[in-house]
Amino acid sequence: MIYLAQVQKKGFLGKTGLRLIACQKSGDIWALVSETEPIVTTESNTFGEGILVLADITTAGQIRTINEATEWAINLLKQYLTKGLTPDFLQEQAVEIEQWRQSLTLQSQELSRRALELEARRDQLQELEEKLKKEQRRLQILAQNLKESEDESSNENGEEQERLERENTA
Template sequence: MRYLAKIERASFLGNTVLQPLARQVDEYLWETIPDHAVIETKVAASVGPGAIVLATVEQQDDQLQIVAIDDVVPWLLELLEQFLSQGITPDFLAQEAERAEQWRQSLTLESQEVERRALETAARRDEIQELERNLKVARAELEQREAELLARQQEAE
């Protein structure tokens, strides 16, 4: 896990003391750390107090252990190149999120409309099938009456 941290000081034992500011939750997701507890490490930092660094951290025995301290500049330049050079700003991301939400709602409404139409079509199909059955019964009755009438006509002649 990576942390964005501020170098507080070097302790009297020669260790570096870091104040974590944010931690990486996912590749492009970071969260700020509200309580600014410090982490002491034996890993030497090549910059002085007040500098911002990227610290690679592992959890060992319920304690955070810093594995490496890296300069933050290459990471920041990469962020600038990936996002800000293309005009991807927080406002742009908020607008895109809003557009995506509107699109999702629109698709949900369309899906509901398609389902409603499918139900209507199924109901109409059932109605037509019922009418066809009634028509067959009526036709059979008519054919039977016609046969009876023909039989009576032949008897009467």
Template sequence: MQYLAKVQQRAFLASTELVLLAQQTGEYTWERLTSERIVEAADLVGFEAGHLVLVELNPLHQVTAVEDATPWVLALVDQFLAHGVTPDFLATEVERAERWRQSLTLKSQEVDRRALETAARRDEIQALEQNLKQEREALEAQRAELEAREAKLQQEFALLQQETGETD
């Protein structure tokens, strides 16, 4: 695991130790350590007391790699601080992103509500169309029945006229 540490000299033993300051928790995330953790470091040639270093520790908390943290810190300055990325700016951006997410959620819910309303109206229209079709079929059946009755009445009327015309 990688840590940001400060080199510290122990005067009474003339040895070097590392004070761990922060721990990498993800690819782009770091967490400050709340309690002081010190790791013994032999062979820290070229690093003076107070120097910041990036340290790789194995699971037994033994130093496996040490490198100067200056390039890493300067990269942070170039990537974030040179462009005005401050904690306030990040907090504002997080807040803005949260408002945007909430707005999208509300819009999505509105679209879903309208889709449900549209589906309900479509179902209602289909039911009305079905009722109209049934009513039309019923009216056509009544019309055919009336036309049949009219034809029968005309036949009976014609027969009646023939009978009355023959008796005259």
């Protein structure tokens, strides 16, 4: 992994160390390294104290290569500062992104609330539909009973009329 580090002199024995500042995650993405003890190495003896270097360090802490970071830092500054990517601009962008995130969160919550309301209304409509179907069945049964009653009544009236006619003719 590539690290941005600063060369530090260590003690009177002339040993030097690398104080790790940041590590490269991928491409142009870097993350700050929390304070750690400097990595003591003789390979950094050729660099003066305080110089920034790029060091390729294995996970076991072995240094593969060390190169001065001056050109890298200059290129980085040219690349970003000429495009207007100043710390203030980046901070403004971070604030704007946070506002968008909060807005999207609120919109998501509102959509969830509306979805719950729609679900409740759908349930109410289903209950009403069931009530209407039951009422329709009840009315059909009443209509059928009424018709049967009318038929019976009409049959009884017809029989009564026939009886009366027979009595009158007899």
